[in-house]
Amino acid sequence: MTEQEYSGKSSLPCRHSVSDDSQVPSCDDQLVHLDNVRQLQLEILPIDEAQRRAELFTVLADPNRLRLLSALANQELCVCDLAAGLKMGESAVSHQLRVLKSMRMVNYRKEGRNVYYSLADSQAIDLYKLICAQFSTALKLHPDILSG
Amino acid sequence: MTEQEYSGKSSLPCRHSVSDDSQVPSCDDQLVHLDNVRQLQLEILPIDEAQRRAELFTVLADPNRLRLLSALANQELCVCDLAAGLKMGESAVSHQLRVLKSMRMVNYRKEGRNVYYSLADSQAIDLYKLICAQFSTALKLHPDILSG
DNA sequence: ACAATATCTGAAAGTATATTCAGATGTATA
DNA sequence: TATACATCTGAATATACTTTCAGATATTGT
Structure with a gap:
């Protein structure tokens, strides 16, 4: 993930053989x-x-974040129900919801002791939904996608 | 990423207040x-x-893998040109190409000393291209996507 | 005020990932 | 055959991520 200027030993151009009419870069x-x-x-x-x-x-x-998003696609839910439904610890759910919140993918609403989370109305979620739709379409066409 | 059965201290149901006509799960x-x-x-x-x-x-x-895929979208390329174009070490490129190969996202073709990589014709790549198209559309509509 | 509850937070531990380095493999060419 | 070259591989290092744990915060009800 580093983006530093590459300065390794192999920065010199390579000189592989090539035919003149080639479409292949030379x-x-x-x-x-x-x-x-x-x-x-x-x-x-x-x-x-x-x-x-x-x-x-x-x-x-992360599979747990994908499952959290899929749970929230249908209804808003509080942390403890999400934790029970996904069989995750409540602390782990809270940590992951913070990640989703930092990307503006979920909203939250406090009600008494509980905090209800829902899918946000953001560009990231728009893109997520589009990707989900592509996944569904692809999966219908190719049920063995990504495993075969 | 573990999927073990959750068995922490908070597996008991919560009991938060709720109104009877509520759409909110209770x-x-x-x-x-x-x-x-x-x-x-x-x-x-x-x-x-x-x-x-x-x-x-x-x-x-990973940004470098996305860049490798984008480079290969236009033409097949050998490892050393990819490394020079992306300013990455050739070993790093080789490692990442192996990851892409393991997901059947790239093909390779040996020619003399060189190995030319290209986008594979796979379900994963079909999905990748669909996602790319969504990205382009979304970016045109919202140039500040994912940053604003 | 006190106890119970729901959620959050930060540190710690374990795991996963990316790059670099050194060296191995295989190919072309003098 | 010997050298140069392109690529690959495995180990090592550094970084990032996920969960758990312990405890903090805030709210409700007695």
């Missing part, structure tokens, strides 16, 4: 290599945007 | 609480499917 000599790399750098997802996208995927990369 | 007494939890468990994403989805998101949760 680095026969330093100039061509540098041109290819510069061209690549224009097309590649910029680091800061890659970082932002990766942060969203990081939040979605 | 756990006034043990029976209602258990019913709610059982109902919840029917609606929540099952653990094994949450695990599978989380594994895909885990692969997407």
Whole structure:
């Protein structure tokens, strides 16, 4: 996850063989290599945007957080019911809800001793719902997705 | 990421107050609480499917892997050009390509000393492309997504 | 005020992940 | 064969993440 300038021993251009009419990128000599790399750098997802996208995927990369979101998709729920429903400790649920809250994916509402959480109305949740829809569609077409 | 049965000190049902006509789930007494939890468990994403989805998101949760995928979206590339283009060490690129390969997200083709990688034609990549399309659409609608 | 309850918080422990380094493998070329 | 090169691999290090534990905070009811 570090983004420091790469300065390892292999920063020199490689010089692998290539046919002239090839569609394959080549680095026969330093100039061509540098041109290819510069061209690549224009097309590649910029680091800061890659970082932002990766942060969203990081939040979605935990099965318990996915289950929390799926539980809240139907109704607002308090911490203790979420903990019981997911068979998680209440402290663990609270920690994970804080992660979701920091990404503006859930809202909370205090009522007496309880705190009710619900899906937020945010851009991150919009994207999450779209992804979920894609998952459902893909799963219907290919029930063995990601396992076969 | 452990999925062991929860057996902590707080597994007893909570008993928070509730109004009778409430849409809010209640756990006034043990029976209602258990019913709610059982109902919840029917609606929540099952653990094994949450695990599978989380594994895909885990692969997407690293900025360098997202950048590798974006580079390969346009053309097949060898390890050294990817390393130069992304300013990563070649060993790091190789390690990450192995992760992508294990999820069947990239193919490789050996040509002499070089190994050319390209996006695979797999269900995981289909889903990745759909997610990318959603990202692009959402980003066009909301340029400040995930940061505002 | 006191006890019980629901939630939150921070530290600790265990696990997972990413990169680097050193060296191994396999290929092309002099 | 010997050298250079591209890639891979495994160990080591550093960082990040998840859960648990103990205790803090806040609210309700006696």
